[in-house]
Amino acid sequence: MSAIDLGKSKSLLTEFEQIRAEQLALCQSLEDIADSLGGEPDRLKCVQVAQYIGPLVQRGLNFEQNELLPALQKVAVDRKSVV
Numbered sequence: 001m002s003a004i005d006l007g008k009s010k011s012l013l014t015e016f017e018q019i020r021a022e023q024l025a026l027c028q029s030l031e032d033i034a035d036s037l038g039g040e041p042d043r044l045k046c047v048q049v050a051q052y053i054g055p056l057v058q059r060g061l062n063f064e065q066n067e068l069l070p071a072l073q074k075v076a077v078d079r080k081s082v083v
Contacts, residue, residue, distance in 0.1 A: 019060050
């Protein structure tokens with residue numbers, strides 16, 4: 001693996017970890033909202049979370065389609081050429 005490939009792999013991993021952390025934080029926010037439904041939910045938090053869902057899901061999908069899957073396909077092709 002070249003230094004460029006290694007740098008790209010680390011960059012992909014960093015982006016993956018960041019998106020995953022944001023998704024987990026979103027899940028926690030949704031759980032907090034669900035827990036508050038028996039009383040008075042924080043309407044501002046509900047609106048903020050609702051506005052964040054779409055962009056985060058789209059960002060994750062774009063990352064998978066445009067970065068992660070092509071990188072995995074390259075690894076698979078490189079492995080086949082070695083064998």
